[in-house]
Amino acid sequence: MNDSELRFDTINLGHGSGGMMTRELLDKLIFKTFNNSFINQKHDGSIVKFAGKIAISTDSFVISPIFFKGGNIGELAVNGTVNDVAMCGAIPKYLSLAFIIEEGLKMEEFQTIVNSIKEAADKSGVLIITGDTKVVERGKGDKIFINTTGFGEVHPKANITTDRIMYGDKIIVNGYIAQHGMAIMSDREGLAFESNIVSDTTNVNFLVKDLLDTFGDKIHFFRDPTRGGVASVLSEIATDINKGIAIFEDDFPIEKQVAAACEILGLDPLYVANEGVFITIVDAEIAEEVVALMRKDEKGKNSVCIGEITNEHPSKVVMHSVIGGKRIVSALIGEQLPRIC
Amino acid sequence: MKYLSEYRNLEDTKKYLKLIEKIVTKPWNIMEICGGQTHGLVKNGILELLPDKVRMIHGPGCPVCVTPLNLIDKAIELLENNVIVCSFGDMIRVPGSKKSLLEAKAEGGDLRILYSPIEAVNIAKENPDKEVVFFAVGFETTAPANALSVLHAEHEGLKNYSILVSHVLVPPAMEAILDDEFCKIDAFLGAGHVCAIMGFEEYYPLAKKYKIPIIITGFEPLDLVQGIYMAVCQLEKGIFEVENQYARVVKPEGNKAAKEVINKVFEIGNREWRGIGEISNSGYQLKKNYINFDAETKFGIRNINVPENSDCIAGEVLRGIKKPHQCSQFGKKCTPYNPLGAPMVSSEGACAAYYHFSTNLIKS
Numbered sequence: 001m002n003d004s005e006l007r008f009d010t011i012n013l014g015h016g017s018g019g020m021m022t023r024e025l026l027d028k029l030i031f032k033t034f035n036n037s038f039i040n041q042k043h044d045g046s047i048v049k050f051a052g053k054i055a056i057s058t059d060s061f062v063i064s065p066i067f068f069k070g071g072n073i074g075e076l077a078v079n080g081t082v083n084d085v086a087m088c089g090a091i092p093k094y095l096s097l098a099f100i101i102e103e104g105l106k107m108e109e110f111q112t113i114v115n116s117i118k119e120a121a122d123k124s125g126v127l128i129i130t131g132d133t134k135v136v137e138r139g140k141g142d143k144i145f146i147n148t149t150g151f152g153e154v155h156p157k158a159n160i161t162t163d164r165i166m167y168g169d170k171i172i173v174n175g176y177i178a179q180h181g182m183a184i185m186s187d188r189e190g191l192a193f194e195s196n197i198v199s200d201t202t203n204v205n206f207l208v209k210d211l212l213d214t215f216g217d218k219i220h221f222f223r224d225p226t227r228g229g230v231a232s233v234l235s236e237i238a239t240d241i242n243k244g245i246a247i248f249e250d251d252f253p254i255e256k257q258v259a260a261a262c263e264i265l266g267l268d269p270l271y272v273a274n275e276g277v278f279i280t281i282v283d284a285e286i287a288e289e290v291v292a293l294m295r296k297d298e299k300g301k302n303s304v305c306i307g308e309i310t311n312e313h314p315s316k317v318v319m320h321s322v323i324g325g326k327r328i329v330s331a332l333i334g335e336q337l338p339r340i341c
Numbered sequence: 342m343k344y345l346s347e348y349r350n351l352e353d354t355k356k357y358l359k360l361i362e363k364i365v366t367k368p369w370n371i372m373e374i375c376g377g378q379t380h381g382l383v384k385n386g387i388l389e390l391l392p393d394k395v396r397m398i399h400g401p402g403c404p405v406c407v408t409p410l411n412l413i414d415k416a417i418e419l420l421e422n423n424v425i426v427c428s429f430g431d432m433i434r435v436p437g438s439k440k441s442l443l444e445a446k447a448e449g450g451d452l453r454i455l456y457s458p459i460e461a462v463n464i465a466k467e468n469p470d471k472e473v474v475f476f477a478v479g480f481e482t483t484a485p486a487n488a489l490s491v492l493h494a495e496h497e498g499l500k501n502y503s504i505l506v507s508h509v510l511v512p513p514a515m516e517a518i519l520d521d522e523f524c525k526i527d528a529f530l531g532a533g534h535v536c537a538i539m540g541f542e543e544y545y546p547l548a549k550k551y552k553i554p555i556i557i558t559g560f561e562p563l564d565l566v567q568g569i570y571m572a573v574c575q576l577e578k579g580i581f582e583v584e585n586q587y588a589r590v591v592k593p594e595g596n597k598a599a600k601e602v603i604n605k606v607f608e609i610g611n612r613e614w615r616g617i618g619e620i621s622n623s624g625y626q627l628k629k630n631y632i633n634f635d636a637e638t639k640f641g642i643r644n645i646n647v648p649e650n651s652d653c654i655a656g657e658v659l660r661g662i663k664k665p666h667q668c669s670q671f672g673k674k675c676t677p678y679n680p681l682g683a684p685m686v687s688s689e690g691a692c693a694a695y696y697h698f699s700t701n702l703i704k705s
Binding site: 263265266319320321322323324325326327328329330333 | 345349351354355383384385386387388389390430456562677678696697
């Protein structure tokens with residue numbers, strides 16, 4: 001056996017003991033993969049330096065299945081937190097990484113996840129600088145849970161808060177919605193439907209940086225509509241700012257196959273989760289330029305303006321339907337439940 | 342022919358809205374039977390585009406809404422006794438007398454949310470040491486698949502599969518609504534998908550007896566406004582016929598194969614409707630030779646009975662006597678977040694539809 005190879009085919013309780021087995025897992029997989037001057041200190045934490053304001057965001061990833069069309073829980077854990085930091089108007093720099101693994105997870109699967117994390121971190125330009133690995137007994141977890149915390153430097157031109165959202169501001173989305181949630185749905189057991197829908201999980205931090213470099217504080221707000229979808233995020237914003245939001249059904253970017261899958265399952269794409277989508281709310285006078293800039297980027301090529309902030313119906317989101325009717329769009333209550341017929 | 346996009350066409354929909362406006366002279370109350378139609382009317386904002394004289398009343402055709410409280414308690418009883426209970430999604434948040442299926446799941450019950458009852462048969466096959474029950478709710482639309490699951494289980498020789506039946510039928514409900522002394526309904530939009538299975542021949546005697554137009558209608562915006570237009574045409578002319586707006590899907594005789602499967606497994610019997618009470622010959626029950634697949638018989642839970650929540654006026658809403666926002670609890674004690682009754686849970690339920698649509702945009 002090669003000395004650099006891991007000796008076990010599955011993760012067992014020993015890998016979380018803090019002893020020799022943990023050390024072997026860290027040395028042969030974690031440190032070897034992430035290999036940077038911070039993590040190589042092999043200390044309990046890392047010391048980093050920032051010039052100015054810092055944005056911090058944390059998120060836990062508990063998705064099932066852990067491998068799905070278009071990605072796995074590893075890259076999701078990086079992209080999700082990287083994007084959350086970016087949504088604060090910051091440039092993500094560092095991530096912490098903590099695993100809670102259920103004993104019995106195949107080592108090969110764990111390696112794949114760790115490699116995906118490394119790849120996603122490289123793509124986003126962030127370093128994994130500290131972490132933790134725990135193993136729980138079989139039945140006390142769901143294969144693997146990952147927590148990441150992201151640290152980013154706030155962009156010098158950024159001023160992102162809900163207070164800055166004004167009447168007349170335009171709401172722009174960077175691409176097709178509902179892809180991630182429907183990809184997960186189609187991979188979930190018990191749902192006998194097949195599709196080629198792939199998750200949209202990706203990092204959007206460079207596109208966000210471009211927008212801030214170019215338009216500065218005329219960009220008033222960013223938000224990524226992950227769980228609860230676009231509807232829940234807009235609904236929360238409308239309540240927070242006590243202003244109305246008007247959105248237009250005709251303008252919503254939805255890929256045909258996703259729309260069809262939603263129809264079949266009786267789900268509203270507005271409430272379905274996204275992972276590579278963000279919403280930006282911008283000064284009306286730059287809206288067209290913003291869309292034009294975003295469309296030049298691979299991650300914004302389907303960007304479109306979907307609505308605006310209005311002084312009508314304060315704190316409510318109103319959807320203007322294709323046929324000219326209106327309806328209130330409220331936040332998701334619990335999980336979105338498929339209808340009977 | 343495109344079956345969806347053509348029926349979401351803005352110009353055609355507007356054309357029919359204008360036609361309705363042009364011909365309507367008196368106020369009319371039109372009930373859309375099916376919850377899917379209520380959903381379509383609300384989702385597309387059609388209610389506020391209709392002339393004031395045309396008032397839509399939301400019918401009882403939401404399967405979740407009419408399933409009686411005691412059936413939910415029965416399903417929970419099964420969950421708490423180590424039975425795997427399988428259900429359609431929107432049933433799980435409906436409150437029973439003490440809790441919902443979702444809460445029973447959180448307490449340790451093995452609840453599975455499925456799209457097809459056939460999946461439940463597979464679960465029974467994979468878990469031979471456990472009992473598996475499918476919560477068979479719905480109208481005539483879901484009956485064929487539920488019946489088929491029983492035939493599949495029989496074919497597989499499964500002894501651990503049964504169904505908790507709460508199937509209801511549309512025509513007896515329409516008749517019960519029309520017989521009510523407070524009934525204010527002038528015309529019906531018939532439930533398109535129910536008729537896709539059953540056909541619409543049984544509606545002719547209804548239209549004749551009660552002198553009421555019945556338009557079998559689809560679910561897209563253009564379907565709905567076209568159906569409403571056809572109803573208003575008849576009402577203004579003083580005629581009462583059965584017409585088929587949804588001819589691209591519905592045949593007069595329905596789906597013969599589906600009806601055969603239903604008739605093989607089910608027979609017509611009395612059924613309790615949530616908020617309405619028992620209506621004779623208004624539902625399906627398993628035939629004697631399939632009684633081994635009847636969960637109520639198998640687990641001896643037929644006698645579980647609980648009173649409805651007295652604060653909830655779901656019965657009056659389902660019969661079209663009151664609008665959801667006329668309920669004193671609407672939006673206060675009763676919200677989709679904390680529903681007192683089923684119509685506030687399902688997206689097809691009239692109360693939830695009104696709640697999401699918001700009171701300030703509703704015609705009173």
